[in-house]
Amino acid sequence: MNYIEDLSKLSLFTEISFEEIKKLLHCTGAICRTYKKDELIIEEGKPITDFGIMLSGSGCSIKWNASGRQIIITLLEKGSMIGILIASKAMHKSPLTVQATSDSQVLRIPFNSIITRCMKNCPCHEKLLRNYISVIAEKGLELHERINCLLEPTVRDKIMTYLRRIAHQQNSHTFTIPINRNIMAEYLNIERSALSRELSKMKKDGLIDYHRNSFRLQKTTPKAIVKNGQNLSAQASLKEWGKIE
């Protein structure tokens, strides 16, 4: 089957041509493996030497928390990288389980082959290595961004931190977010209803405007913020808004 085109869209293969990708797949010893629904792709506690790329199907990485409740870490879809951090860490056992949630195909590439230079010393192999490192680093930075949101004390602050980041990424005060309310609430670790409630309030307060996934950050400082029936524009708002921008 021809999945080269799909692969070329991944950041792991940016700036690498179709032809080169084919060669790389061969010289890295990549293999395509199929998994039935519910089959385990990675088992908790087992050492990992390959990382994977979802070619088709879907999956999720799961873990059991302190109280035995199962929690979903990530949802995997076509194009998702599997266990890339784990495979990259020397001698590391998997802290989580990855399971196919539908019949899936996964391209498995031995981590070693990324590092070990191929015989021909081809330049595209170095490009692959650069991309690979970039992908790992980006994973870390993404986690970092999420932590930035999670650390904010109030629901409103979490939301604002998230929205500001997306606005910044899209380089505009008007933007659309790529996730729905459920996912957003999960990402920010707040209640979905609390998220909706606070979004409404923020709209009332003139902080943001939105409809569904379309958002706008108002950069005008609101004149009056009313809370609990009192107007606290004078001091409190200065404290809260003064330093922005």
Added chain:
Amino acid sequence: MNYIEDLSKLSLFTEISFEEIKKLLHCTGAICRTYKKDELIIEEGKPITDFGIMLSGSGCSIKWNASGRQIIITLLEKGSMIGILIASKAMHKSPLTVQATSDSQVLRIPFNSIITRCMKNCPCHEKLLRNYISVIAEKGLELHERINCLLEPTVRDKIMTYLRRIAHQQNSHTFTIPINRNIMAEYLNIERSALSRELSKMKKDGLIDYHRNSFRLQKTTPKAIVKNGQNLSAQASLKEWGKIE
């Protein structure tokens, strides 16, 4: 000056001999730079091509959150890696500022030199690359572990998730944590007082026992725990705490 010995203790240089480290420093073009107290090591918004290793002194990475409040991301000490995720991500501007909090020495190594094979094609260069990737991956996994704690709904769950991890790392039910209450509270994003309060309750409930930084996880089945009323069992806390270790 001779900092090779210090370097050899870092995971970036594990399994690399003193001699080889010297050679590597030369062929990667590492330079040692000094920073005065309060001087900026990394400036927000600027592109980063080097990563750094703290040889002496101290520093911190800082950021400004949505409401303009300055928040400290990491504290840097001797041996800390600076900007390793940022340098590894292709064409990425720094999302944060790094500042020396005392006169410091930083070893700066161009990211490019890690990837580009040196002329001699020496095996230690590949080892360095492996270590480097391992370090990045570990950073990501660490962030992941913290998120695991942050996502837990209650203070008690956050604490338990953290303690279980440390116990697991030290492979024992009796262990010592490497951080004090202030840092722990900051790490888990809870109030220090709330942390102390909950730790007390957990001791009363027979879940854990502790004194200062020495902890013990009780593996009693959490069945016989009474919620609000008086607790029947587990009244007797350990008397001989001494130094565990």
Added chain:
DNA sequence: AAAATTTTGTTGCCTGTGCAACATGATGTG
């Protein structure tokens, strides 16, 4: 040893938000 400083523990108050339950709007399906 006394004093000063840092670290940890304790407690009452009050608000933010988790939770549940329901309403409304959007989208798909026969």
Added chain:
DNA sequence: CACATCATGTTGCACAGGCAACAAAATTTT
């Protein structure tokens, strides 16, 4: 169209935990 199934918004209530202020214990400095 009617109907089902989502996604989103609304609201009352209860309580976990943030906050502040203080107490006690441990550690460092004088």
